[in-house]
Amino acid sequence: MLGWFKKKFSKNDEAATLKEKEKGIVSDTVLSSPECLPSVTEPKKSDSATEGVKKEEASGLGTMFQRLSTRLSKTKESLVHRMDTLFLGRKEIDADLFDELEEILITADLGINTTMELLDDARRNVKRNALSDPQELKIVLKEKLRSFLMESDQPAELVRPESGPFVIMVVGVNGVGKTTTIGKITKKFKQAGQSVLLVAADTFRAAAVAQLKIWGERNDVTVVHQQEGADPSAVAFDAIDLAVAKEYDVVIVDTAGRLHTQVNLMEELKKIKRVMGKRLEGAPHEILLVLDATTGQNAVSQAKLFNDAVGITGLALTKLDGTAKGGIVACICRELSIPIRFIGIGEQIDDLRDFNPDDFINALFGDETHNH
Numbered sequence: 001m002l003g004w005f006k007k008k009f010s011k012n013d014e015a016a017t018l019k020e021k022e023k024g025i026v027s028d029t030v031l032s033s034p035e036c037l038p039s040v041t042e043p044k045k046s047d048s049a050t051e052g053v054k055k056e057e058a059s060g061l062g063t064m065f066q067r068l069s070t071r072l073s074k075t076k077e078s079l080v081h082r083m084d085t086l087f088l089g090r091k092e093i094d095a096d097l098f099d100e101l102e103e104i105l106i107t108a109d110l111g112i113n114t115t116m117e118l119l120d121d122a123r124r125n126v127k128r129n130a131l132s133d134p135q136e137l138k139i140v141l142k143e144k145l146r147s148f149l150m151e152s153d154q155p156a157e158l159v160r161p162e163s164g165p166f167v168i169m170v171v172g173v174n175g176v177g178k179t180t181t182i183g184k185i186t187k188k189f190k191q192a193g194q195s196v197l198l199v200a201a202d203t204f205r206a207a208a209v210a211q212l213k214i215w216g217e218r219n220d221v222t223v224v225h226q227q228e229g230a231d232p233s234a235v236a237f238d239a240i241d242l243a244v245a246k247e248y249d250v251v252i253v254d255t256a257g258r259l260h261t262q263v264n265l266m267e268e269l270k271k272i273k274r275v276m277g278k279r280l281e282g283a284p285h286e287i288l289l290v291l292d293a294t295t296g297q298n299a300v301s302q303a304k305l306f307n308d309a310v311g312i313t314g315l316a317l318t319k320l321d322g323t324a325k326g327g328i329v330a331c332i333c334r335e336l337s338i339p340i341r342f343i344g345i346g347e348q349i350d351d352l353r354d355f356n357p358d359d360f361i362n363a364l365f366g367d368e369t370h371n372h
């Protein structure tokens, strides 16, 4: 389990607020050169982002578990409800049943390899235990899926550096939800009493900076940015300077998702990583890849690509609320040895969960009894 916010970063809210106040307005003294001035945007507050969740709570879908379950309904439909329909009225487990199961699992985007392993394991289990009731088969499949998810549920190993801020570099292709995820993570850190500095290292598109500023305002945190076309590594370097000088707890760096070519993009990300490491030993402490669950198997290819280039330490899987392809979670856990830190289950600020295999499986299979 992740536990960034509970274990490593938990701090008294009041003390953190005081620290933020002491920092005051960020001064220009740390700026490196006048023609390349990083700007800092101090936020205005907005609470509209939590309205969706409040409405949901008011409508009786209140608990965290119920909300997760509701948001996963498309995958539930494509995977679990289809399985239920298949098993309904069947008296025995035969080859036909396995064929139909295979189609269901592949449609829910578990991928060929994961599907085959799951079914092979189920066949062995049926034989070994002489299972005949399709309902027993459902339990076998559910537990094997859970074991896939548990495999990648490694400890986060995110220990605060001895000194200086904890630096997270966020990467991923355009539109996967990087900026939104940064906004949601920022809220979690703030709630844990941490001061956060956001860094707009996507200087390729002015809109990207504007969007990060909006999330900065929502969270009442400072955003460092420079003019369009500035060197992203320089932005990141200066931001770390600022964070060290002002004793920020956490720095979150937003990067570009698209450049002229893929090679350019990967080279730029490598440079940002290298430059930050030069300024602060050990930084970035986390390279978080954001993946869009609605892209299914494509997400796995993206993960391999980014991992080869910069070495990914954690994943955030977004838009699980909008897809029937949630089986991709099992595929990712089985095929990549990179832990899923977060899942995104909506567009609002509170729609990000620490990834918990048990919660995920229980929400999908509609089993509340195992929960909390």
Ligand SMILES: Nc1nc2c(ncn2[C@@H]2O[C@H](COP(=O)(O)OP(=O)(O)OP(=O)(O)O)[C@@H](O)[C@H]2O)c(=O)[nH]1
Residues within 6 Å of the ligand: 172, 173, 174, 175, 176, 177, 178, 179, 180, 181, 208, 211, 256, 257, 258, 318, 319, 320, 321, 322, 343, 344, 345, 346, 347, 351
């Ligand atoms: N339904 C849903 N939508 C999401 C989720 N996360 C992000 N989005 C939406 O996805 C869209 C793209 O999100 P961004 O945060 O702009 O993505 P990005 O990767 O920063 O994109 P660029 O800035 O274009 O590189 C927005 O409309 C978000 O509201 C999620 O978990 N669920």
